Amino acid sequence: MDPEPPFHETYKPLFANTKIEHRSLVTVEEGELPLVDLSRLRQKEAEKEKCKEEIGRAAHEWGFLQVMNHGISMELLEQLREEQVRLFKQPFQNKSLSFSAGSYRWGTPTATSLGQLSWSEAFHIPMTDISSSSMEAFATKVSSLAKQLAEILAEKLGQNWSYFQSSCLPSTCYLRLNRYPPCSIPYDVYGLMPHTDSDFLTILHQDEVGGLQLVKDGKWISVKPNPQALIINIGDLFQAWSNDFYTSVEHCVVTHPTQERFSVAYFLCPSNETVIESCSKPSVYTKFSFREYREKVQEDVQRYGYKVGLPRFLV
Numbered sequence: 001m002d003p004e005p006p007f008h009e010t011y012k013p014l015f016a017n018t019k020i021e022h023r024s025l026v027t028v029e030e031g032e033l034p035l036v037d038l039s040r041l042r043q044k045e046a047e048k049e050k051c052k053e054e055i056g057r058a059a060h061e062w063g064f065l066q067v068m069n070h071g072i073s074m075e076l077l078e079q080l081r082e083e084q085v086r087l088f089k090q091p092f093q094n095k096s097l098s099f100s101a102g103s104y105r106w107g108t109p110t111a112t113s114l115g116q117l118s119w120s121e122a123f124h125i126p127m128t129d130i131s132s133s134s135m136e137a138f139a140t141k142v143s144s145l146a147k148q149l150a151e152i153l154a155e156k157l158g159q160n161w162s163y164f165q166s167s168c169l170p171s172t173c174y175l176r177l178n179r180y181p182p183c184s185i186p187y188d189v190y191g192l193m194p195h196t197d198s199d200f201l202t203i204l205h206q207d208e209v210g211g212l213q214l215v216k217d218g219k220w221i222s223v224k225p226n227p228q229a230l231i232i233n234i235g236d237l238f239q240a241w242s243n244d245f246y247t248s249v250e251h252c253v254v255t256h257p258t259q260e261r262f263s264v265a266y267f268l269c270p271s272n273e274t275v276i277e278s279c280s281k282p283s284v285y286t287k288f289s290f291r292e293y294r295e296k297v298q299e300d301v302q303r304y305g306y307k308v309g310l311p312r313f314l315v
Ligand SMILES: O=C(O)CCC(=O)C(=O)O
Pocket: 176, 178, 192, 197, 204, 206, 212, 251, 252, 253, 262, 263, 264, 265
């Protein structure tokens, strides 16, 4: 009973027919993301303000940051990882039965070339579908951290997060458990294709294997793993609401030739009816509902094989 999805078999035609673009020709530097110690939020007013300032600056300049002393213990992160490993070690046929229909995903069904293939599998789980105790404990903590960070980012814009508070519910937010199998193919295939996240913000925990890369000042940077830290990144909706002050940055995961890699992502998303409108004027983007945004993304992926995202909504 093999747990591995049939990547080689299913995507064989892509290997046979595609002209390979060697991504190894792209220069990638190893970079240190801004690291913010969140314990300072519990200190005196001046220290607290400095901490908020750093969070806002990183979200503006990088769209990405790492946080430590985030309130989620190493023990809980390890328990969650064990649960994650257990789920991925099941026979492949059983994986789609673990959560509600459509939660288990692998590869890229729409890929028409190797460059559009993501060599990974994932459980994309609505918070309301979570049943295990470690996942539940993680979900509770990570969602309150996400809201706290969103409030800080809104406050730095002189805005109030409360409008979205009531539209980001457990039924609209997701936990995504990712697994990247080793990929021994002698040319570069992505673990996860370059993309931006279609949410307000994402909280990510990656293991020590590494592979996450992001764009900073037009260059790809690889993020050095720090198992004690959580990675925060701004999604498209925060970029739109902040009128381009915060940036939803393109990122990807590269495969490892011999090691499997695990990560967990939490996506802070609103309900489909929620309307996103820039909080300052003149607006860079037309206002849109989250439903319209998702539909446009789906349509572009079907038609072109990739997401266009926010540029579709430019005024
Ligand atoms: O696995 C990672 O490091 C990144 C995952 C990611 O970008 C995503 O799930 O959207």
